[in-house]
Amino acid sequence: MSTPPFKQEPHKLLLIPGPIEVSDEVLFANAHPSMSHVSPDFIPVFGDCIRMLREVLFTADGQPILVAGSGTLGWDQVASNLIEAGEDALVLNSGYFGDSFAACLETYGARVTELKAEVGAAPSPADVETALKSKPFKLITITHVDTSTGVLSDAKGICDIVRRVSPDTLVILDGVCSVASEEIRFDEWGIDVVLTATQKGLGTPPGLSVLCVSQKALKVFETRRSPPSSYYASWKRWLPIMKAYESGNAQYFATPPVNLIYAFNASLKAITKAAPSLEDRFKMHKEASQRLKRALEDLGLRQVPLDPAFAANGMTAVYYPDGLVASDVLPKLNKDEIVVAGGLHKDIKDRYFRIGHMGLSVVDPSRGDLDRVIQSLQHIFG
Amino acid sequence: MSTPPFKQEPHKLLLIPGPIEVSDEVLFANAHPSMSHVSPDFIPVFGDCIRMLREVLFTADGQPILVAGSGTLGWDQVASNLIEAGEDALVLNSGYFGDSFAACLETYGARVTELKAEVGAAPSPADVETALKSKPFKLITITHVDTSTGVLSDAKGICDIVRRVSPDTLVILDGVCSVASEEIRFDEWGIDVVLTATQKGLGTPPGLSVLCVSQKALKVFETRRSPPSSYYASWKRWLPIMKAYESGNAQYFATPPVNLIYAFNASLKAITKAAPSLEDRFKMHKEASQRLKRALEDLGLRQVPLDPAFAANGMTAVYYPDGLVASDVLPKLNKDEIVVAGGLHKDIKDRYFRIGHMGLSVVDPSRGDLDRVIQSLQHIFG
Incomplete structure (x- = not known):
């Protein structure tokens, strides 16, 4: 398919674990x-x-x-x-x-x-x-x-x-x-x-x-x-x-x-x-995931998955630092035009948030989506 | 909503009983x-x-x-x-x-x-x-x-x-x-x-x-x-x-x-x-339907509904004239860039076809959709 004469409207960067950014x-x-x-x-x-x-x-x-x-x-x-x-x-x-x-x-x-x-x-x-x-x-x-x-x-x-x-x-x-x-x-x-x-x-x-x-x-x-x-x-x-x-x-x-x-x-x-191949696609998801997860660790944030070997490569679930709640964090990301997701699991619903990193945001690094969210998180928690 | 900077691609006129033409x-x-x-x-x-x-x-x-x-x-x-x-x-x-x-x-x-x-x-x-x-x-x-x-x-x-x-x-x-x-x-x-x-x-x-x-x-x-x-x-x-x-x-x-x-x-x-009102919308469907049904009658085509008072206003199901089958009719409409539907009811499947006339094709007569299909039908059966 040739490039269509269509550009989607400007919008906040959607980094929830689905729906994701679409081409x-x-x-x-x-x-x-x-x-x-x-x-x-x-x-x-x-x-x-x-x-x-x-x-x-x-x-x-x-x-x-x-x-x-x-x-x-x-x-x-x-x-x-x-x-x-x-x-x-x-x-x-x-x-x-x-x-x-x-x-x-x-x-x-x-x-x-x-x-x-x-x-x-x-x-x-x-x-x-x-x-x-x-x-x-x-x-x-x-x-x-x-x-x-x-x-x-x-x-x-x-x-x-x-x-x-x-x-x-x-x-x-x-x-x-x-x-x-x-x-x-x-x-x-x-x-x-x-x-x-x-x-x-x-x-x-x-x-x-x-x-x-x-x-x-x-x-x-x-x-x-x-x-x-x-x-x-x-x-x-x-x-x-x-x-x-x-x-x-x-x-x-x-x-x-x-x-x-x-x-x-x-x-x-x-x-x-098209490029990347499926194998490379999986690899890019793994690399992007590790990069984001390392950045969160460096900021002292603890992830929901207990064993890093069994954490998803397309999303990250991470606890707020002690003393902070959703309203201390999500509005700040939102001010940077980034949408992430709140908690969903009933036992910990208010104690964590979720970042999606699948598809376009990962396989097209020239978009800079991951850089943007990492910078914003560093600004909030750094 | 203001008119978007978007025009859909040129395409055949879709006059089946759904999906219909969309704005x-x-x-x-x-x-x-x-x-x-x-x-x-x-x-x-x-x-x-x-x-x-x-x-x-x-x-x-x-x-x-x-x-x-x-x-x-x-x-x-x-x-x-x-x-x-x-x-x-x-x-x-x-x-x-x-x-x-x-x-x-x-x-x-x-x-x-x-x-x-x-x-x-x-x-x-x-x-x-x-x-x-x-x-x-x-x-x-x-x-x-x-x-x-x-x-x-x-x-x-x-x-x-x-x-x-x-x-x-x-x-x-x-x-x-x-x-x-x-x-x-x-x-x-x-x-x-x-x-x-x-x-x-x-x-x-x-x-x-x-x-x-x-x-x-x-x-x-x-x-x-x-x-x-x-x-x-x-x-x-x-x-x-x-x-x-x-x-x-x-x-x-x-x-x-x-x-x-x-x-x-x-x-x-x-x-x-927007205009037309809902009441006018129903009226326009009725008028468009009657216009098409009259045109088909004038061409000697018999409709599937036995009682004209209980025929739909958004679609028309009509028998092929004696001796004609789908392949005598639908490809000709298709050549005029008009898509209608074949039969669906198992007892008469091969003996009739269906024309949809709902929504845009009816409430925006300036599109000329109905004129087009009537002309094409007159050309085929006239």
């Missing part, structure tokens, strides 16, 4: 003239999103599913398609999003066992192994990065444990805050579902629930005894649609968010076809 | 820079959408609910929040969308009675009355305009029957293809839920499920014996969010489609604050 190209695509959702012009745009998502997740035959909705809808898709009433699910809880995924699974009839870590940690490998051995779980859920704590879970390590001690258990990775900012090897690690959304590492406005489902999980789905327990989230409805768009045809179940698909396509193109 | 202002709003979903700048944009939607539906205290998703998600919201397992629902079927709404209700445990009309008709008032007297229905659903047939149901007349013979039955109006192109008097007619989407009469790209719920329906919801049977569609989750945004605060359940909310706001402003 002019992506916003221009979101302003595409209205198109029929079954038009021959639109079909390959949708089909290419499916194909490029596979590249981002390093999968040969994972089945992408793109449905209008928030990231949360991904939980409903997992729960209503893969769980039948009374089946067991193991939820690894590293913050707010574990609690909510558990509530969603229960809504659709799962018996949920939660492994809750203390705030700032993820459940230990030993606890995961013990739990997996205690009964046959239909699925296990991992919050790859819990946006409420900035804790990064060891997705690969957990996949290894599952394969070793409970190979029938499906591995569900909540990658809302990790896809395209943390390395994910769908096939190699043996993941069965990645669920995510467009407004974080994928660099697109919010409004699309994005999933990738393994052939193994599809077989489990296809041999369900009861019908899926949701209508809108039912893969029975969506799989034929995804297959149709990918093969160059259109089929109708519900009108897709046409403009957002154009925008997603533009962002996926930048991620998969 | 430059709305597309420019859809390209708004990324914003935090809890930012003080964004909160009133969301709050105003809620307030303006009430104006469009002529309701004082209906509760709007705006959730990322396709229009279809509105069915899940109705079924999972208002139906408990084993309760009876009466579905008035005037085409494809009645079948699907019934399937959705059954997914969430409803016992569905369908009143099926012949293709081109809606169930008769006498049949509706008889059915309502046969057992106590928790709710009745009406497809206001069935997009597959272009049949307009007599929503007001059915509301009157319900109030007279079964006043506890909730009236659910599927207004996906009618809101802002057909008159709807939420309070006066006694409607309990209107469900719709943004990409038709509301003149915005697709991706938002839009509902308005009566206080009576909310009471029924609040006194459910079982929890809502969906997580993502649960009003228990969404009602506090809607109330927060309307009162000038933000609360988090799932990230709203921020850019689309800006776009929806821009379109609602045009609908509620």
Whole structure:
């Protein structure tokens, strides 16, 4: 795509853990003239999103599913398609999003066992192994990065444990805050579902629930005894649609968010076809993260994740220094035209804040986004 | 909003029954820079959408609910929040969308009675009355305009029957293809839920499920014996969010489609604050519809709706003349840079096509959209 004759309006620098700063190209695509959702012009745009998502997740035959909705809808898709009433699910809880995924699974009839870590940690490998051995779980859920704590879970390590001690258990990775900012090897690690959304590492406005489902999980789905327990989230409805768009045809179940698909396509193109490569993208996120985290440490600020090895590379959750509260800090950043996020985890809500560093702000250092926020933080806390 | 420095790209004229042609202002709003979903700048944009939607539906205290998703998600919201397992629902079927709404209700445990009309008709008032007297229905659903047939149901007349013979039955109006192109008097007619989407009469790209719920329906919801049977569609989750945004605060359940909310706001402003008035808007849709339908009649084309009094004002479904099929007609329109829609109703799929005439193409005659399609049709069939 050539550079469009479009420049987005001046605005405050958005450094929250999603939505993130979005490129002019992506916003221009979101302003595409209205198109029929079954038009021959639109079909390959949708089909290419499916194909490029596979590249981002390093999968040969994972089945992408793109449905209008928030990231949360991904939980409903997992729960209503893969769980039948009374089946067991193991939820690894590293913050707010574990609690909510558990509530969603229960809504659709799962018996949920939660492994809750203390705030700032993820459940230990030993606890995961013990739990997996205690009964046959239909699925296990991992919050790859819990946006409420900035804790990064060891997705690969957990996949290894599952394969070793409970190979029938499906591995569900909540990658809302990790896809395209943390390395994910769908096939190699043996993941069965990645669920995510467009407004974080994928660099697109919010409004699309994005999933990738393994052939193994599809077989489990296809041999369900009861019908899926949701209508809108039912893969029975969506799989034929995804297959149709990918093969160059259109089929109708519900009108897709046409403009957002154009925008997603533009962002996926930048991620998969332009520099940096995916490997370099992950590396740049790691480097940017370490730079910001070091700067905060130098200022004496303590991070929420207890183990630096398991802190997200796309966001930083950090406590206010003793004696300071949100209103001492966030308005000052705001005065510097920088938007960060307050706390979300109920146990520590008022004691910390969150900085997002994903996508453009990281892979295009010429923007100077990271410099700006570090300077502003140094000015406030230095 | 002043005229933005933005002009959408040249494109084929989109005259399908949704998505429809969208204004430059709305597309420019859809390209708004990324914003935090809890930012003080964004909160009133969301709050105003809620307030303006009430104006469009002529309701004082209906509760709007705006959730990322396709229009279809509105069915899940109705079924999972208002139906408990084993309760009876009466579905008035005037085409494809009645079948699907019934399937959705059954997914969430409803016992569905369908009143099926012949293709081109809606169930008769006498049949509706008889059915309502046969057992106590928790709710009745009406497809206001069935997009597959272009049949307009007599929503007001059915509301009157319900109030007279079964006043506890909730009236659910599927207004996906009618809101802002057909008159709807939420309070006066006694409607309990209107469900719709943004990409038709509301003149915005697709991706938002839009509902308005009566206080009576909310009471029924609040006194459910079982929890809502969906997580993502649960009003228990969404009602506090809607109330927060309307009162000038933000609360988090799932990230709203921020850019689309800006776009929806821009379109609602045009609908509620600028000329034509809502009454004139309905009148213009009626006049445009009659003009197109007369032109088709003059060309000897027969419409799908059997009774002209119950044909939609925002779309026209019309049979090909004897001996002609889609490939004789649609490519010719396409050559004139006009996109219309093929058939959708399974019984007559290959025998008819559909023309949308909602929103901009109708309320701004200076665009000449209607002239263009009529001329093209006269050229093809004349």
